[in-house]
Amino acid sequence: MKSAKAKAHTNIALIKYWGKKDPKLFLPMNSSLSLTLDAFYTETEVILDGNLEMDQFILNDEIQGEAETTKISNFLNLFRQETGILTPAKVTSQNFVPTAAGLASSASAFAALGAAMNEVSGMKADPTTLSTFVRRGSGSATRSVFGGFVEWQMGTCNEDSHAIQIDDASWDIAMVTVAVNTGKKTISSRQGMQLTVDTSPFYASWVETAATDLVDIKQAIRNQDFQQLGEITESNGMKMHGTMLGARPPFTYMEPTTIDVLAAVRQLRQQGFEAYYTMDAGPNVKVLCHLSDSEKIQMKLKEAFPNNPVIISKVGGGIELLS
Amino acid sequence: MKSAKAKAHTNIALIKYWGKKDPKLFLPMNSSLSLTLDAFYTETEVILDGNLEMDQFILNDEIQGEAETTKISNFLNLFRQETGILTPAKVTSQNFVPTAAGLASSASAFAALGAAMNEVSGMKADPTTLSTFVRRGSGSATRSVFGGFVEWQMGTCNEDSHAIQIDDASWDIAMVTVAVNTGKKTISSRQGMQLTVDTSPFYASWVETAATDLVDIKQAIRNQDFQQLGEITESNGMKMHGTMLGARPPFTYMEPTTIDVLAAVRQLRQQGFEAYYTMDAGPNVKVLCHLSDSEKIQMKLKEAFPNNPVIISKVGGGIELLS
Structure with a gap:
């Protein structure tokens, strides 16, 4: 069994992402820019366990049903295609973000999951490349790979629709x-x-x-x-x-x-x-x-x-x- | 002394008037369509009185100050230019519409004032032509000349930006x-x-x-x-x-x-x-x-x-x- 655990923060777009050019690849209609927030985050552990028959997903201490688990599996499959490693995963996630309330919990969720899977699968893509992977879990997750002010450059295809840090925002800035x-x-x-x-x-x-x-x-x-x-x-x-x-x-x-x-x-x-x-x-x-x-x-x-x-x-x- | 009294109802646009092409002439950027409402209206009497030095304006039993009276005078001047009759007017208006709350009291106000002045000045324009006059008091007044469903055709100039009745709306219709x-x-x-x-x-x-x-x-x-x-x-x-x-x-x-x-x-x-x-x-x-x-x-x-x-x-x- 191999495991990795990662933490990612949510982000709030100042220039919004609103509309997809390609719903399957999560290519957006416009580039966006966000501020990463310290107070809202997700911690996710991925354990690759050959004894499992299929992926398991535990969110905030609750075992998730088929619909939610399938979403996670589809996302993990992107890494499996890349690495060839097919071992089922136990995903344990703790969300420190109020869910589905416009606070973009999916951003930190997929960024944390992607970061843990990037590590445990041995894929070890650099953050920019990783941002193209997490994008396919949730568009706004793209930006949660980095801190501070982050631009999600819309790009033209799967490979170049990624995030970059614009500024670490270490001036006198907060969000209430x-x-x-x-x-x-x-x-x-x-x-x-x-x-x-x-x-x-x-x-x-x-x-x-x-x-x-x-x-x-x-x-x-x-x-x-x-x-x-x-x-x-x-x-x-x-x-x-x-x-x-x-x-x-x-x-x-x-x-x-x-x-x-x-x-x-x-x-x-x-x-x-x-x-x-x-x-x-x-x-x-x-x-x-x-x-x-x-x-x-x-x-x-x-x-x-x-x-x-x-x-x-x-x-x-x-x-x-x-x- | 000659006098005339008229009543006009307010109207609510179903296709809105929003934006002027010519702010001076009240030519709109788009044609609009409204429903005239029975419950909200203005009654206005115009008395042409040679003993007056200048126009007087009484709204809801209160004598109005210079700013409000000047608006009325500017509007009455349109009729004076047309008829040559310059006798000062005493305008007495009763508004059965809550003022300035999006219930368009200015629509019924200028339609009623225009109708009374049209009569007392002897101008006696037909309703379509009258609608081009009242338009210059308030854009939405254009539509209050008619009942039922009314279109304000934006037109291209002062003379052809006027209202027409589309349907008397005598089917099962109301507005709450x-x-x-x-x-x-x-x-x-x-x-x-x-x-x-x-x-x-x-x-x-x-x-x-x-x-x-x-x-x-x-x-x-x-x-x-x-x-x-x-x-x-x-x-x-x-x-x-x-x-x-x-x-x-x-x-x-x-x-x-x-x-x-x-x-x-x-x-x-x-x-x-x-x-x-x-x-x-x-x-x-x-x-x-x-x-x-x-x-x-x-x-x-x-x-x-x-x-x-x-x-x-x-x-x-x-x-x-x-x-």
Whole structure:
């Protein structure tokens, strides 16, 4: 029996990934850029065990059923094709991310699983190549291979659609998450993006302007221009949500409290804080701010939303092997 | 002294007017289509009085200040240019519409004022021509000249940007309004549409697909196909709100309760009611439904939103001279 254990952090896109060019290979319609978060992560151990007949998957101490296990097996098969090693795997995963609430648990999940399998299978691909493997588990996992500001370059094919680190974000940066609803979503991000690609007349403009936003935000990162960084983040995120109102039928991930949180962040800005919101395919709000302001911002948001978890995260690093 | 008094109803656009091609002439970027509502209206009397030095404007029993009165004078000047009659006017207006809450009080206001001035000045233009005059007071007033389903044909110049009645909507149709917030808006529709035209990458697609929506909804009206009518209404309205999330900075008129009302209407549909929502540049929700269902729908919405006025309206007619 051989084993490896890895940890990966989740990431929050500032320039969003929204729509697939190739649903099978998870090639995206546009390049994206994210910030890796320290506070939300997944730890996964992979044991290759010749005594097993088939793969086993244990998530948060619960043995998973066929549907979930098949997803994992399909992902592990990518490594098996590459290495020729077919030994069944026991996968034990602990998620330190509220599941399916727009906090992208699948990003850290597939990045951690990929990193552990990369090690235990002896494939030992470099991180950039590894990012093309984890991409096929979940698109946003691509970016969780690295820490700090990470670009997922859309590329043109399986091999060149990968992540690179843009900046380690070791300046005064944090993200405060206001959890509005951590229950299961009624529309998965996969369904939501497909409906948008298929029916929203805004989609072409989304793709076009996401490209410009990416150029602009990279310039803001180079200049460490926080206001520009925040304004582009806020604009790009809301634009993604605008594409959904253009879909047929129209849909939104916003909930009543979401609307209040967005207003509270605008109010924080009026009070002089550099704080900017973004939202993924869910009702939760993530606030990009200075680490040095984050406790004050957390306090103010807790006061305004006493029933909602408000969590600070520092900038996180890339994948780590734990054993 | 000569006087005339007229009444005009407000209207709710099913295909929205959103953006001006010519802000001075109120030429719109796209044609629109509305339903005239019986329950919301304005009554306005115009007295031409040679003893006055300047125009006077009394709204809801309050004498209005210079800013409001100047707006009225500018509008009356259009008729003065046409007729040569310069006698100052005393304008007395009663608004049976909550002001500035997305219920388009300016539509019924300028339609009623235009109709009274058309009469008292002796201009006596036909309704189609009159609609080009009232357009220059407020774009949506163009459609309030007629009853039932009304199209505002965008046209190419001052003379041909006018309204026509498409259908008197004397089938089983009503609109139920849920008032979410009837206070003054933070972003006027004029500001909102201008910001959208200037900065939203979705705006071109809005204009393009509003044209298709208009063709499709007119077909649905001809066929008295209520489901098609409702689905196009809902899609077009949300699309307009999607353009705002694309603006820079992004903005929305949605409030927390708005989100809940939209969900409640979707639930009504699941219960078998043909009910579809639309929203103007404000947080209130208008529900297109069958008149025969409207009391049940009103009851259910009142139960769900006990703090919000829920008002049924039948289909309204065009402008009327009252004396």
